[in-house]
Amino acid sequence: MNSPLPASIEATIDLLASADYVAERSLATAVYLALRMGRPLFLEGEAGVGKTEIAKVLAATLGRKLVRLQCYEGLDIANAVYEWNYSRQMMEIRLAESEGSGTSDGSGRGKGTRGRSRERLAKDIFSEKFLIRRPILQALEGEKGAAPVLLIDELDRTDEPFEAYLLEVLSDFQVTIPELGTIHAEEPPVVVITSNRTREIHDAIKRRCYYHWVDYPDAARELEILRRRAPGAAARLSREVVAFVQRLRSMDLFKLPGVAETIDWSRALVALDKLSLDPQTVNDTLGALLKYQDDIARVRGSEAERLLAEVKAELASA
Ligand SMILES: Nc1ncnc2c1ncn2[C@@H]1O[C@H](COP(=O)(O)OP(=O)(O)OP(=O)(O)O)[C@@H](O)[C@H]1O
Ligand SMILES: [Mg+2]
Structure with a gap:
């Protein structure tokens, strides 16, 4: 059963929190507006900041x-939208051939056209029964x-040709299958698009979406x-972990730890x-936080000790 859409930004914050997703107000505003206006939500941001999780949480909380x-x-379209099931189509053709061969004149000519007409067979094998629905088609149906x-x-x-195709789908919420016709979404799906910004996404896509940078x-x-x-962690440990990770993020590292890493580290501890x-302990468990040897080598030892001393001093004075 579909749950109703949240009626305000506060209700959106609460909805996400009901699935343990802690959203800042600007993100909740983007989610709320995307839902209200029926526009795709476009989330860009560093790795492990909760972009993918938003879609999972929305699905769970909206039912x-x-x-x-x-x-x-x-x-490509075959993997994103639909594909014909070639092996089943071949089997159907063979079946039609064998139906036809019983009444054939033995010459082998015209096989498969006697049991069923060629047109009927073509129509049969390009029917829904032989269609493999990939995610976009599933979402529209x-x-x-x-x-x-x-x-x-x-x-x-992905590459640009696919982006251009996606633009069409997001504009009309429909896809055309030449052999079957156009399939149009009765009710458009809630669309969440994420990007790690390894390249810029075309403006035309972004323009159709509600954009938010997840920090x-x-x-x-x-x-x-x-x-x-990570509810098993002692309150003091959690505070130290957060203060330590926040400090690490101000360092010039190759890959900064995301929220996913903070959670992992906490659970490891x-x-x-x-x-x-x-x-x-910090030195021994840095692998939960940092995923590049150069980063680990930079932090391990005196740098970790310095950060930890700062963390302890900050929390002691709080
Ligand atoms: N605001 C948040 N509230 C609760 N959990 C969060 C939040 N942000 C991130 N997480 C947690 O961090 C984990 C990683 O989030 P997610 O996989 O969504 O990151 P991502 O931005 O998609 O990263 P990537 O770019 O690497 O795919 C999730 O399992 C989720 O539990
Ligand atoms: Mg992700």
């Missing part, structure tokens, strides 16, 4: 099915009249995220029965 299109280089949430994840990984959370919000997503941070 919609989540249809996910994971983008990659070379993604919906499920028992309910429009799903369509997540088009990491759009920056790293501030300390208070990140602490609230930990409270909800709980698994090690830690109640607070110490230099040895």
Whole structure:
């Protein structure tokens, strides 16, 4: 059953929070407006800041099915929209041939055209029975009249021809299958598009969407995220973890830790029965936070010790 759309920005914040997603007001505003105005939501931001999660949480809280299109280089219509099931079509043709061969004159000519006319066969094999529905078609058709949430994840990984095609789909919420006709969404899906900005997405797509840059959370919000997503951690440990990660993000590293890494680190520390941070533990567990050896080498040792001393001093004075 579809739940009603949230009636205000506050209601959107509450809706997301009901699935433990802690959204800042500007993000909740973007979500609210995208839902109200029936426009796709375009989320750009660093890795691990909760872009993909928004689509999952919306599907769960609005009672919609989540249809996910994971983008990659070379993604084409056959994998994104629909494809004919060639092997089943071939089987159907063989079947028609064998139906026909019983009444054939034995010459082999005209096989398969006696049991069923050539036109009938062509019509049969290009019917819905032989259609493989990929995510975009599934999202347009919906499920028992309910429009799903369509997540088009990491759009920056596809190439421009696919983007141009997507633009058409997002303009009309319909696709045309030459052999079948045009399929139009009765109710447009809730569309969430994400990008890690490895390249710029065309303005024409962005113009059709409600755009929001998802930033790293501030300390208070990140602490609230930990409270909800890593509830096993002691309050002191969570505060130290957040203060440490926030400091790391001001360093010039190759890849800064996202919220996903903060949660992972926190859970790892709980698994090690830690109640607070110490230099040895930080050094030993940096792999949960940093994913490049150069970054780890920069932070491990004296830098980690310095950051940790700052964190302890900050929390002691708070
Ligand atoms: N605001 C938030 N509230 C609650 N959890 C969050 C929030 N932001 C991120 N998370 C958590 O961080 C994890 C990573 O989020 P997500 O996978 O959505 O990141 P992403 O931005 O899509 O990253 P990537 O670009 O690497 O795909 C999620 O599992 C989610 O639990
Ligand atoms: Mg993602």
